[in-house]
């Protein structure tokens with residue numbers, strides 16, 4: 001493994017110094033990135049000292065250092081996981097052949113599109129979250145937000161490296177476009193819908209990091225299987241960082257549940273209006289947020305039936321997450337029973353891979369739910385949080401616009417329209433959540449709607465001053 005030379009302008013383990021053309025191209029892109037960060041990264045706080053983790057190697061036991069950094073001085077670097085010797089293509093029609101170190105001509109545009117689509121989500125989420133710092137529930141949370149933000153910035157670097165290194169002039173143009181599209185922009189929006197919705201409160205942020213970053217995890221896992229080895233290695237290292245993003249979501253929602261249970265105990269009631277009056281998030285309201293973000297994130301997997309996903313798999317570009325856990329890696333002739341509004345259909349497995357991914361994603365989502373429900377159960381309440389049916393509120397695929405309840409029942413359109421406010425946050429719900437968003441920046445203090453975390457970052461106490469405001 002190449003060591004990191006921190007005197008380099010761009011920390012990297014890809015021997016950038018040996019490729020002057022590539023190095024110059026990236027050094028040309030770097031000021032554009034920094035400019036983007038200043039304008040569309042976290043609003044304010046750019047001169048604050050933030051206790052951040054910085055990737056400095058890909059060593060399994062010690063890949064990062066921690067310390068106070070001003071965000072614009074963060075060392076965004078390029079890191080690929082170590083190569084696997086003699087790695088072979090693990091799925092599809094070319095299974096068993098050596099992986100590719102260069103992009104095969106016939107897959108050039110498809111691979112570029114896959115990389116651009118992934119790359120676009122990274123800066124998009126930073127843009128979506130740029131105002132959240134103003135209403136942080138604690139310095140601990142503020143630091144976590146910024147940690148996620150700088151790492152999404154690094155993930156953009158990861159994709160831009162691939163574009164610059166392997167896609168020539170087209171790649172360089174795409175790298176510029178990644179900074180030209182903006183979340184929610186009327187003329188140049190981000191590619192995927194979910195990444196154009198602003199995240200204006202911390203409950204949404206926790207849900208986003210729980211559900212949407214987890215979609216990211218599944219996309220990265222499937223790209224980590226790719227026959228294009230530099231993409232595989234890049235994604236494998238990104239997954240290491242991604243784990244923290246989902247930790248922020250899972251523990252964030254867990255802390256909301258914990259605080260709500262305390263308030264329910266104190267007041268001796270489960271009544272939503274009384275819980276809200278006490279400044280906490282009632283559990284039915286949390287359920288609405290889960291319904292909203294889960295259903296919105298499920299769309300990111302694409303249509304249930306997709307000839308693109310079939311071709312990407314057959315050609316070895318994109319596998320299934322954890323491909324090695326399956327027995328059949330070719331899938332010619334395999335079938336899947338797919339539930340559609342018209343009934344169960346047999347479809348070729350190759351065409352249903354988006355659905356396969358969606359199912360394994362949902363299983364992963366259940367883990368947090370179980371933990372939160374255990375806390376509710378232990379506190380002696382019958383309420384249970386749940387994931388909505390994957391057919392609920394879909395805006396892509398065979399369930400698009402079908403009026404389905406979160407329990408998965410098809411109902412008349414009229415009833416659905418009347419009841420949708422029971423299932424996802426209404427304007428009044430959102431206004432209430434916004435009213436809770438009061439900035440708390442005294443070290444160790446927490447906003448009243450969220451419990452403190454069980455422990456601090458990197459073995460530091462919860463009371464540590466994670467962000468020194470200037």
Ligand SMILES: [Fe+2]
Nearest residue numbers: 122152155216
């Ligand atoms: Fe990311």
Ligand SMILES: [Fe+2]
Nearest residue numbers: 213216242245
């Ligand atoms: Fe992430």
